[in-house]
Structures are given as structure tokens and as C-alpha cells.
Amino acid sequence: QVELKESGGLPVQAGGSLRLACDTSQLHYTPYCMGWFRQAAGAEREGVAVIKSDGTTYYDDSVKGRFTISKDNNRITLYLQMDSLKPEDTAMYYCAATGRHEIGEELHYEEYIYWGQGTQVTVSS
Numbered sequence: 001q002v003e004l005k006e007s008g009g010l011p012v013q014a015g016g017s018l019r020l021a022c023d024t025s026q027l028h029y030t031p032y033c034m035g036w037f038r039q040a041a042g043a044e045r046e047g048v049a050v051i052k053s054d055g056t057t058y059y060d061d062s063v064k065g066r067f068t069i070s071k072d073n074n075r076i077t078l079y080l081q082m083d084s085l086k087p088e089d090t091a092m093y094y095c096a097a098t099g100r101h102e103i104g105e106e107l108h109y110e111e112y113i114y115w116g117q118g119t120q121v122t123v124s125s
Contacts, residue, residue, distance in 0.1 A: 009119030022095030038091035047107030
């Protein structure tokens, strides 16, 4: 059973920053995509930022210019740097990975097969 492990979620004030990390060391292959998703209370899970194995990144429009996805050189840890946080960023944030092969929609959660348990980000105004 592959387990991804997120960390870094905290309460923070609007305008502040957080960096989330995801331990992907249990993935013994290179996923086509790894990404961050979030789910607010009562809402559907949505894609926030993803990075392909070739380094190409995709962002949801709501976070462009504020969030940055990256991975370390060993591709073991996935990061999400979140700046200029807003109350509407409040959600449970999940790390996820696809299989090896190309997918159709990088920001769609149904394309991802491995997930972490999530880390809570709460932004107060």
C-alpha cells in the first residue's frame, strides 16, 4: 500500500505564507504527474498545482502568481509554497500522484491514483 505523507498545514493570517511538503518516498517509480489538491468543507476536491515528470507545471487560476509547486532533486519530496494566502484558500490539502503513463487532464483529481491523508490549512482574515 503506497502512502504519501503531507505536512506543513497550519493556521495562518491572510497575507501570510506556508510551505507544504509531501513525502513521496514510497513511490518506486516516476509518476507522470504529482500534484496538490484541496477540498474545502462542502465543496468538491479541486486541483491546485501539478508538476509533470519533465518539470512542466500547471496551476489553477485562483492560485497563479501566489503558489509555487516544486520537487527536490531526488524527486522524493514535493512542495507547495503558498504566499499571499487568502481566507478562501482554507481547505484540506492533499498530495497525489498518477501512474507512469500520460493522462488527459493534469488538474483533474480523478486522474490520480495515490493520495495522502491531507494537511489542514486555515487562513483567517
